[in-house]
Amino acid sequence: MALGWSCALLPAFAADPLLERARLHFDPLPDHPPDRPANPVTPEKVRLGKTLFFDPRISRSQAVSCHTCHNLSLWGVDRQETSIGHAWQRGPRNAPTVLNAVFNLAQFWDGRARDLAEQAGVPIQSPLEMAASKAYVVQVLSSMPGYLRLFREAFPGEADPVTFRNATLAIEAFEATLLTPGAPFDRFLQGDPDALTPEQRKGLALFMDKGCAACHMSLNVGGNGYYQFGVADAPPAGVCPSTDPGREAVVETITCEFVFKAPSLRNVAMTPPYFHSGKVWDLHTAVAIMGSAQLGLRLAPGEVTLVTRFLESLTGRPPVVTLPELPPATDRTPPPAP
């Protein structure tokens, strides 16, 4: 009987050619952070990193935190074309989500940060964003015994654990836990043929047939390569502004403009607006632009809809996050600067 059941299931399973094909391109998202020997994810480091992530006091105004632009109630983004930072200044690019970002090959639209720790240090010091300095952050954190305790626990054995570098390593460890497993597409990849609707299956087939999966593949359905935006056809006016050269500004050997990291499409239906410019609010429109700009295809409206339905199957379960209680300030903690 057991054998009979097994035989009855396996052929049906093996007989789904769409699933077999999808497995060549994609992997399901794990529900735990990857092993990263350079910065192991320990509960103590995650606790410190979460506290730092929510703490506006490490910004110059003491009013902007990582969470301001990477709002975990809003799928790790801020629903702004480009983010609002210190003194209501606008950044130059749309804020990418922190969710699943640990699986990207590098961070920022132009990949200029090797990992999440390097990334975390940049907005804190950017005059447009948190407008602080390394010295200021260390001064603020060192003024609070509560932080000293958290750093000691997160970096045991270090004589002087309250450093800017350790702060960013802790933020990286926290962010590495911000995963969204359990999307319908993940359940499909794990062998449940009914996890996708008939429309989503057609959309997935189109996604592979038309060439989308050439850049948006693997674990994060993207986030693992750099490509010129507009390689086949120029995107609509404003969507790829001429003022932003992209990765050319980071890597000298790139000789064409407008090269950007292909973003992860996980939870993409939840994170408008789209593209590095944040100029497109509607996912259908974004899909149609990708078809023409990247693939030289004028996708039929029905095809755009089917691909969009497939992209909706990439929405997973967001992490449950309890607000940290931030360590109390002391009379050595500097007041906010104007």
Next chain:
Amino acid sequence: MALGWSCALLPAFAADPLLERARLHFDPLPDHPPDRPANPVTPEKVRLGKTLFFDPRISRSQAVSCHTCHNLSLWGVDRQETSIGHAWQRGPRNAPTVLNAVFNLAQFWDGRARDLAEQAGVPIQSPLEMAASKAYVVQVLSSMPGYLRLFREAFPGEADPVTFRNATLAIEAFEATLLTPGAPFDRFLQGDPDALTPEQRKGLALFMDKGCAACHMSLNVGGNGYYQFGVADAPPAGVCPSTDPGREAVVETITCEFVFKAPSLRNVAMTPPYFHSGKVWDLHTAVAIMGSAQLGLRLAPGEVTLVTRFLESLTGRPPVVTLPELPPATDRTPPPAP
């Protein structure tokens, strides 16, 4: 034996005259919201209210939420002299904490809002804060099926539950749950004579002897009356700016300037800066100013320290808050306005 035990305890208990005296002035904080027949606190209303509290999309920029200034990781305040709102404008007064605010006799420094629901509607519409309008909020919320569901559950039986008024009632219900019971002073009032340190006991005695408890009394150790700031002596320059008349602007029959609600002192050690101007960062300094301005007393430095130690015993357990997942926007949801 049971009788003997009881007799042994009671005399010790009754023999703490400080406790007996304190009980004439103060009540311990409950761990559950008060019964409010006009707006019963139901789990469904709390759920909706919490979602609204964290949602920046009901502001004009879609970047400012209730939580921006009433940060629940920072004891319900923002650690700013006066809050930063829409387009980085500064409000005129220091943001009071939402924690335990349900027990205040009215809301705002000048008491111009009768309750938390009335209060919640004001910053949403203030051009300095969230800069939205009632119609805009209803438009935003009505665009999301997820909100429609939350409103229907919170206000069952209503034909058209998505209203601005219901949004503020739900926020009130959520805020009514934001209590901080279990402070050392509460445990003292509940009969544990060891809950206060010897210094805190002396500070409590001074607090009553000197007259502080005349205005800061009852459940919230304040928050239940209006008094002129500087009735005995002018506060230091800038602490009570001449540009802010206080409650005079709200109630015509008040004929003296600078009348404000005496704030609750619960968790006061965690919520600098102090006074409606937010000009004082150090709690010792605030206590000394209160002594001279309100009581006409030049408190000795040792007395100031003892009263401060007592105020530190008013720090309770902050509520544990899990971030809500905000309902997804749709193509009918307006994008942020500049």
